[in-house]
Amino acid sequence: MIESSLDATRTAYDAIAVLYADLFRNALDEAPLDRAIIGAFADLVRPGGGQVADLGCGPGPNTAYLNSLGVPAFGIDLSPTMIELARKEFPDLRFEEGSMTALDLADGAVGGVLAWYSIIHLPPEELPAVFAEFGRVLAPGGHLLLGFFTTDDEAPHPTEPFDHKVTTAYRLSIDHVADLARGAGLVEVARMRREPGENERFLHGRLLVRRPAE
Numbered sequence: 406m407i408e409s410s411l412d413a414t415r416t417a418y419d420a421i422a423v424l425y426a427d428l429f430r431n432a433l434d435e436a437p438l439d440r441a442i443i444g445a446f447a448d449l450v451r452p453g454g455g456q457v458a459d460l461g462c463g464p465g466p467n468t469a470y471l472n473s474l475g476v477p478a479f480g481i482d483l484s485p486t487m488i489e490l491a492r493k494e495f496p497d498l499r500f501e502e503g504s505m506t507a508l509d510l511a512d513g514a515v516g517g518v519l520a521w522y523s524i525i526h527l528p529p530e531e532l533p534a535v536f537a538e539f540g541r542v543l544a545p546g547g548h549l550l551l552g553f554f555t556t557d558d559e560a561p562h563p564t565e566p567f568d569h570k571v572t573t574a575y576r577l578s579i580d581h582v583a584d585l586a587r588g589a590g591l592v593e594v595a596r597m598r599r600e601p602g603e604n605e606r607f608l609h610g611r612l613l614v615r616r617p618a619e
């Protein structure tokens with residue numbers, strides 16, 4: 406099940422990678438609230454040092470933004486075409502092919518994880534294992550920042566995908582994502598709900614959590 410889902414996501418993003426990179430290259434320029442929470446994440450992870458993993462980095466704009474803020478971030482993505490584009494656009498940064506379902510990272514290897522609109526494509530039943538993987542690779546005291554499409558619906562456990570333009574995707578309630586993080590031993594730090602911008606359909610959720618210091 407998970408392998409066929411990952412294959413479908415990989416194939417879909419490979420096919421639109423060039424268009425995606427062109428469309429979203431400057432997305433943060435138009436989104437002051439997103440810059441604010443990514444900036445706060447950068448402020449929190451920088452003092453602890455260590456690397457930050459941008460999981461589902463796409464063509465790498467957020468990896469580059471974090472580096473511009475002094476955070477040594479690298480990117481991992483399922484799509485080899487996304488990784489190729491990221492390496493071409495940001496030749497000084499590190500980008501690797503991989504899946505957040507099974508990261509090639511040691512326990513406690515990173516001081517931070519950014520997962521910006523990349524958990525949305527996972528089958529909902531896979532999410533607890535993926536959050537356990539986030540918790541495994543985070544160093545004690547490390548932070549995880551998630552961005553995703555959210556909803557006001559009462560149903561906390563989404564089972565129906567929405568008609569995402571690239572491939573199967575789910576909206577997730579912020580409470581549900583917070584529960585998933587708690588289940589992986591992570592502690593909530595902050596949450597944000599942003600209204601849809603011009604030409605956007607859905608609410609946006611952001612959740613910042615951390616692994617407790619030992």
Ligand SMILES: C[S@@+](CC[C@H](N)C(=O)[O-])C[C@H]1O[C@@H](n2cnc3c(N)ncnc32)[C@H](O)[C@@H]1O
Binds near residue numbers: 483523
């Ligand atoms: C909507 S794009 C977001 C890209 C980037 N984070 C951004 O905000 O521009 C989703 C990205 O997540 C990647 N992705 C989806 N599932 C993944 C997984 N299991 N592991 C790693 N990357 C994944 C896709 O290949 C795609 O590049």
